Amino acid sequence: MERVFDSKNFPGQEALAAWTEMAQREVMPKTFRAVDSDVFRGWSDEMSLGPVQVSSVAYPSIATSRTPKSIRVSDPECLQIVVPRSGPHFIEQNRRSTLVRPGELVLLGSSRPFESYAIGEAMLMQFPIALLPVSARHVDQLVTCRLPGDKGIGQLLVDYLGRVTDNHTCYTPADTPRLGTIGLDLAAAVLAHHLEREDEIPADSRQRALYTRVTSFIQDHLGDPMLSVDGIAAAHHISDRSLHRLFQAHGASVRASIREQRLERCRRDLFDPVQRHVPIRAIAARWGHLRPADFTRAFRSAYGVAPVDYRHQALQYSSAWKTSRE
Template sequence: MAVSRLIRPGEQRLVSFDEFRESVSDAFVPLEMTSADHDDFRGVVRGATVGAVRISEVTAAPHVIRRTPRTIRAANPDYFKLGLQVGGCCILAQDGREAALTPGDFAIYDTTRPYQLSFDDRFRMLVVMFPRHLLRVPPDGIAQLTARRVSGRQGLGAVVTPLLRGLGEQIADASPTVALHLGDAVLDLVAAAFAEQLHLADGPTPLSRGDELQARVTAFIDERLADRELDLQSIAAAHHISVRHLQKMFEAEGDTVSGWIRRRRLEQCRRDLADPRYRELTVSAIGARWGFADAAHFSRLFKATHGSTPGTYRAAATPLTETERRIR
């Protein structure tokens, strides 16, 4: 997916309640929205997509927005959203918790479960949306983090907040390669900030033996994604566990080992396809580079995951310059 340019502040067009409601659902996931004053409501959503990360800025009048069981049934993509409060205040509710966000604070929420955001006054919020599997925080940890306020004034929050605030302009002006790396940097910093939150309450808390093993296993897989011989037997043997134990560990999180490997390989392929440095490599060569020996199978998997063939994705993400088009 190409980097779409963020609208500059002077180019904003405030829209009515109905238009805004449609814009929000189109930019994110299907949502329900209510406002005490439809007639005077004004708001705008502007954003850019960088690889798998969607970064949007929302400015609007007071309203309440809900992700309900009905809207989840309508479309249930597997995403996390991070909301960074830039102006005004927000109450985020999910999983029986509420986070009161003031400017500089942020919190994470899960689109696969109901949530609510309440804005009592005019506000501005930066929203970062990305596939859940890209956030490298232990699954048990994520269950503790939704709808928990992270202060932008201390710890890693003080690093993440200014980065996200300035990211819109950086992405708008960046080359596709730089923008791609910015998106990856955001995910790494966000993961670090939430990992820090898991240990703040009572000082560092060791992971359980199961969590520690799973962290070692996923790191082992990531280091060997290019190895076509990577399979359940080699992973289990490297960690001195049975194949069945390995399978059950992933099944406990609603996943499979092969599914995890496939998604991580496809993510590496997506990054390479969006990187102009690899433009001279064919699509099939990039697939083979990350363990997909069958080009047709790779193309089908990529399209099922990203909505377009690898070639179409690359053309949108790294358009040729005028000089390159003339040469070709």
Template sequence: MLDETTISCAHVPPADRFDFWNEVMRRTIAPLELVSAHRSDYWADQRILELGTVTAWPTKNRPTLYRRTARHIRQSDPEFVHIGLSVAGPLQVTQDDRQFLVPSGDLHIADSSRPHEVRVGTSGRLHIGSSVKVPRALLPLGRDQIDRACPRHVPGDQGYGALLRELLLQLAGSSHSYGSEDGPRLGMLVADLLSALLVQTLDDGARTLTPESRRRTLLLRVKEFARAHLHEADLTPRTIAAAHHISLRHLHRLFADEDLTLSAWIRRQRLDRARRDLTDPTLRKVPVQQLAARWQFHSPSDFSRAFRTTYGVPPTEYRARSGELEFEGQESGEPAFGEQESGGRGRDSHGPGTVTREAPRLSR
């Protein structure tokens, strides 16, 4: 299944639930302010799905106003375009001088880099929605074009809107039919559909796709594709070029200004996946070479040499250290060796699994 985290206020005292959810949204989405007439009986839960560099979050909550101001943007601007589907219950969007109502089954698009408000739910009923945030860097659009395209009400029964609606509905229902390797592919699909929708909306045709934006977007998609296929033996520059309908020469030119060549970049990504597996407690009994082989390192000596060159210690020693520090971390509350703070998102995104978060500590 997809890499998924569930956050719920079920076990938070009722009086603290609204403040808790305000903090959850600030940490997982972006700085913003929540307003609700249901502070005393607030309820919300959400699932966070990592789709490569794209993030989806199906949500259920009491009627709420989400407000993102210029102050919030100065605090943090993740520079993403937000797509929201109203699954059950209407919502109202306000950005710049535009305001519109989005009925159930329709979508809206908003820009995180400009102040806006989204009001969800009516009459005390739970509102159900499914949202996705797509980094602007993945979209072949300039700043002025995104400004013109957002905010926007998108009908969910026609064209690209219908395709996006169907995908968001699937994510809102269950992710069990997908494997962890499908996450980046789904993220690329969302970015492609959103790009096509925005280009169609702007009606700029080929003028919208500048050479630099096309190059940047293609490079990001090539990397997402490669990450999704790192475990496959036939992942080569030739197969990557064929999958993207470009020449091998064109593919190598995309990496000309990068720190690593394509082949070296793939090797580094595979090493990093092997490193993460070595720190995974659930894989502790799996032999090192078997983990290495998962990421296409079939020679023990070559893997050990490459690992030591990159991380400074042999893989067996790295695993031993991670085990020691994991035990110490369980006693002290510190994260294990080779791991990072998850910021409330659950386990590291390299492996499949669902993590439930009920009441992380709030910073006040």
């Protein structure tokens, strides 16, 4: 993510004009008006994932308008998905209006005028409508409709955006095209689900979305010692064989993926000085390892050192780092 705007860098009376210039350059031509204050305070971070642009923004009470004149100036013919993280977001387009709150998402199209009023923070995902396997005519039915982002495939899209924006330092330039593809697959799956047109989604896109849904399910249930291939397959209404094929297509193994992620969560907790008083067996059990001896062998095999020695080394490193900062 790159911070493309921060009001701290501008005198109070100039910040709104600078925000407007940034939005016209990075997103699309729009006009803005600060509400209840003459001073604009906010920031915007952006990350380019190929043709997909993901942003994280914060603003005070602000009114936004995209007029027919703005559209004539420039129309990227894109779809924007807005996911509020805090505060209400009121949006009007296509003669429809809606109030969107955290836990929900809403769509906006660049080719028609819209008005909005918002306060707080939001995540935005923008991409050309032409990249969707669902026609623009059908997508238009969902513009300005409030869609659930706290359950089902909508929650998976919101989780994806949250992980991309919050953990952006974990990704390399080589990861960005793949992240963009995943985002498009999830967006297409959300739209197709609400339009009841899942059959229009290409098979490879459906498989990528399913893989993302399954891996997210695994991450959410790593602490369950009963997590199994059978249970994962049943939760997604597919056979064990189909689940194994799904992972093989991505060069992975279901059981190996579970094992590696559990060990990595344990390693991170052992490295955390805040958890230095938590017994190792408790950390192991937290992530599904109920037999301490088996956990020790698996950890040593993965990281070349026993859990107790790894924690000792991590604490020494933390202490040395603090001393160097003093």
